[in-house]
Amino acid sequence: EGADDYRTRVEAAELPDAVRDAALREVGKLERSSEQSPEGGWIRTWLDTVLELPWNDKTSDRTDITAAREVLDADHHGLDDVKDRIVEYLAVRGRRAERGMEVVGGRGSGAVLALVGPPGVGKTSLGESVARALDRKFVRVALGGVRDEAEIRGHRRTYVGALPGRIVRAIKEAGSMNPVVLLDEIDKVGSDFRGDPAAALLEVLDPAQNHTFRDHYLELDLDLSDVVFIATANTLETIPSALLDRMELVALDGYTEDDKVAIASTHLLPRQLERAALTADDVTIDDAALREMAGDYTREAGVRQMERMIGKILRKVATNLAMDKAEAPVRVTVEDLHDYLGRPRFTPESPERTAVPGVATGLAVTGMGGDVLFIEAAKPTTTLQSTSADKDSAPSLTLTGQLGDVMKESAQIALSYLRAHGSEHGVDVSTLAGQIHLHVPAGATPKDGPSAGVTMVTALTSLATGRPVRSDVGMTGEVTLNGRVLPIGGVKQKLLAAQRAGLTTVFIPQRNEPDLEDVPDEVKSALDIRPVSDVAQILDAAF
Numbered sequence: 001e002g003a004d005d006y007r008t009r010v011e012a013a014e015l016p017d018a019v020r021d022a023a024l025r026e027v028g029k030l031e032r033s034s035e036q037s038p039e040g041g042w043i044r045t046w047l048d049t050v051l052e053l054p055w056n057d058k059t060s061d062r063t064d065i066t067a068a069r070e071v072l073d074a075d076h077h078g079l080d081d082v083k084d085r086i087v088e089y090l091a092v093r094g095r096r097a098e099r100g101m102e103v104v105g106g107r108g109s110g111a112v113l114a115l116v117g118p119p120g121v122g123k124t125s126l127g128e129s130v131a132r133a134l135d136r137k138f139v140r141v142a143l144g145g146v147r148d149e150a151e152i153r154g155h156r157r158t159y160v161g162a163l164p165g166r167i168v169r170a171i172k173e174a175g176s177m178n179p180v181v182l183l184d185e186i187d188k189v190g191s192d193f194r195g196d197p198a199a200a201l202l203e204v205l206d207p208a209q210n211h212t213f214r215d216h217y218l219e220l221d222l223d224l225s226d227v228v229f230i231a232t233a234n235t236l237e238t239i240p241s242a243l244l245d246r247m248e249l250v251a252l253d254g255y256t257e258d259d260k261v262a263i264a265s266t267h268l269l270p271r272q273l274e275r276a277a278l279t280a281d282d283v284t285i286d287d288a289a290l291r292e293m294a295g296d297y298t299r300e301a302g303v304r305q306m307e308r309m310i311g312k313i314l315r316k317v318a319t320n321l322a323m324d325k326a327e328a329p330v331r332v333t334v335e336d337l338h339d340y341l342g343r344p345r346f347t348p349e350s351p352e353r354t355a356v357p358g359v360a361t362g363l364a365v366t367g368m369g370g371d372v373l374f375i376e377a378a379k380p381t382t383t384l385q386s387t388s389a390d391k392d393s394a395p396s397l398t399l400t401g402q403l404g405d406v407m408k409e410s411a412q413i414a415l416s417y418l419r420a421h422g423s424e425h426g427v428d429v430s431t432l433a434g435q436i437h438l439h440v441p442a443g444a445t446p447k448d449g450p451s452a453g454v455t456m457v458t459a460l461t462s463l464a465t466g467r468p469v470r471s472d473v474g475m476t477g478e479v480t481l482n483g484r485v486l487p488i489g490g491v492k493q494k495l496l497a498a499q500r501a502g503l504t505t506v507f508i509p510q511r512n513e514p515d516l517e518d519v520p521d522e523v524k525s526a527l528d529i530r531p532v533s534d535v536a537q538i539l540d541a542a543f
């Protein structure tokens, strides 16, 4: 394409004045550069990018909030609180925009919605649903593993192979200046010597700056103020606080078994049927079978494994139909699961793990959702200890399992508490003299936080008394040197995990009782939840 063609195209395009001036300047340079020069190539690529951007294109929003809610309801089962929050956000945003008000940043003001929760709970697909609800274009920007600032903001044009950054590319892909842009996995953004992508994101999300966002490659102001940004994350721990400040957090904690069965039959099964070119007339899966899949074949907060299992069953059904090994309609019952999926992968672990003294079942929250963890206490034999190079300075507590500082301190506190108060609980305190080893599996996963305190006290008590802990009991709570139980986070995720793992009694800190309001009734009726203020209450009931 010659310089003349570019001049014609730039003049014909609907561009903001500043953009047209810049583009014409580049066309001038192109006219003066020689046909074969590399510079000519760079200019052409730049002009193509500028001409492809939707400078003046905006879609018009669906302003009917009731209709928006209907779209959200049609796309996802349950999640009522989350949908409420999204609808409120859209309502406020819509009103502000209508009145020509700026969408101000800062926590709670509705600048950026962040969906936070374990894998497979629907964060990414909710983001898409918001775009549908608003009737806007949707683009996903995958941030997982982005370490280079230039990924966000582009490379300067002098750089060989320079490209615009992901934000500019997203706008180009959307074809409108007001899409919903999903900043997916914002917790997985890293930083290294190539600059800090989080700082660039901060600028993207800051309403005071983002109407003149500058990409290094484009070197033109891009107005991002009409973009709806939605972020997703598994955990908040790795998100820089400056970014967190810009976000309005919405937690998705995971599903109960009832939820999973309902999601499977209303959403996952129909989608997988379509994928396998089957219909509900060809094959049905009993609710009881779906429930068994949720319980014994998967162990997850979300429904991703569940969807995979359904896909696997349907592929086998399709094959059987094709080979005349089965005849439509096929009905998949609980008894058939073994044939389709093999042996159940998950059986309750707790009875086996807690069969020996010194093991107690705790509850934790990881990036994968809530989970049970088995804290093990043991007393190494003295002969082993005497090989230690310096006996006097050898710590009396060996800790393994990649514990963080706070968790290590919890272990020290648990041991000190029992050395001082153990006799009140039938513990012969002399058994706690000398070396003690405390391990928190799985050894390869780093873990931290104070909420394992009560579990450590219970495991140590079990070790010292030789009595195994009841296998159906789980617990969570920080403990003080006097045995007070202090509140912890993640109650809902932990209780969901306790139910998944087949526990029946769970001790939580008394001060976490208000959190039970957010816990689904299904979980509350399945579990005997006991709020406690002193670890003695746990020790009285756990054996």
Ligand code: ATP
Pocket: 075, 076, 077, 078, 079, 117, 118, 119, 120, 121, 122, 123, 124, 125, 126, 232, 233, 234, 263, 267, 268, 302, 303, 304, 307
């Ligand atoms: P990750 O953190 O791993 O990215 P995610 O939360 O983004 O996970 P999605 O990919 O959005 O998970 O969800 C997994 C699948 O489960 C999607 O196909 C989604 O549509 C479906 N799904 C999740 N929750 C629901 C729900 N409540 N109703 C219907 N479908 C759901």
Ligand code: MG
Pocket: 123, 124, 125, 184, 232
């Ligand atoms: Mg996702």
